[in-house]
Amino acid sequence: MAKCEVSVYVSIDAESRPGLKGVPTKVLKTGGESETGPPGKPTDAEGTAHYPGLQVGTYKVTVTLTADQLKDFAWPGTDEALAEDSKNVGALESKLFPFVVDPLARPKIKVVWTATEEALGRPREEGDPEDGKAVPGIHVKLGEAINYSDTNGEGIAELAKDQKGLRPGDYAVNLTFEPDHLELIDGRSIPVAKGSKEVETFHVRPCWVEFAVLDQAKKAWEGEADFVLTYPEGKKTETGTLTSDKKGKLRRAVPPGAYKFALKLLYEAKWTAASAEIEKPITLRVQATGHELGDIEFDIFDGCSPTGAALETIKAAALNGTEAEVAWTPKAAKLAAVSSGTVRFIAKAGKSKAVSEAIPITVERVIKVTGTDDLPFKVDMTLYFGDGDTIAVSSDGGEAKPQVPLGKQIVAIELAGQAGRIAGFSNEVGPLSTFFLS
């Protein structure tokens, strides 16, 4: 009886079409009541498996990639492990059943530094040793689902050995940084060719942000203050002290984004009027940065004695931008200790404070002047105070209402052109005195 032969050849779809060793094959004679065939065998080193001495007939050949082989190879258009083909094989015929597998790609991702002057903190040199240096520890993913190993000491990340290779196509490369102060310069998709084992290189650079505080001469500020650094979208804030040895500079390795930097300062404490009057509201104002409204207070002092316990303390009522303010109504009772006729305030918040200038504060005094006949007496007067200050007033209708510096004592009253007359003086607390005018 004439015999025939079936040969199976499994090759890889690559340039030299090499055979694939160790692929299990099976040959079954079809067309009868049952499919029968010789024991299956794997392909040899050439990628072939020969089945000689078969009966003439129709044969179905099945080729099944092993689990290991499926990591690196795939049948075109399917992820199935099995491929099959059927052919008639005639007498004395040796028929070849070729199968071609696609090699899957295992591209590597390499991550290296790009040295920038800013990142180095020094001029970049020709062939800078920092340039192109491998960056280990970067998490790599292709698309959202294909996990790579983290970059190793050589900056290389690759598919895990037990992970299936990639079919050809474009793949988005996602790099995640820990620490997060790195920035990918050349983020992109990579084209992956059939069976590729190319190394795709990506460049990252460290991210930083710097704030440099300068004084009015544009020189580095040597002061000291607490600061608040707010990260992008307010996700995080860092607080600390910018000490004088930092020469006004705060530099941080940070993730990319927009940052807000504020020194916790109070400055330019100012009254909104040149003088204050008892019972009349006046606004106290200070420039405030880095502070919350609730932290800001204003201490009121005698203008000549801005230390010790405050005469009164009031909280800021509004903070518009950098301007904090409060309206204050001076009360004689709270300012009884004022002796200079002036007040000043110290704005304070945490370690910051700002001192205002002293402004005069006055209280209205009513001085009634009557003649010996008890009738209102009009006279021009000069009021003399203990510290030498003077005020000129006139008692129109027998009454003068001078604004007298708070806390100052009237030590003398000079009357113009009233020699030889007698006048009585009284104020709101009673008669002052009766004088014979000489």
Place this chain on the structure above:
Amino acid sequence: MKVTGSHNKSHPGDVTPATAVAWSCRRAWHGEKVKVYLHAELTRKDPTAAVRICKQEPIEDFDSLSGIVLSAYASGCEYEIAWKGKAYLKCREFVLKAKVDETLEADVSAPLYVDLDEPEFSM
């Protein structure tokens, strides 16, 4: 000082240090002790401070408080009006001038009236 800026850049921010000087009273007798207050904001920590006492109109150097750092003025730096032998002539009002850290100048203070004459009493 408040600055906003993006990463990989250096962002400058300005502060304006300031200082002010004042007497503790408006009038004093010769021989009395008065206080000098010197305030500074946004300066470096505890800088040197030089305070000069000047005759007013025209402003002319008269005496000084030297070698004292700023913090010494926080609760008032005591000064005794002991001017025997000093040529104050007819001047009775004295102002303060101050310089912090050798560059930052305060505005001239309000004057202190000093009673340098023997009091006269009428009988």
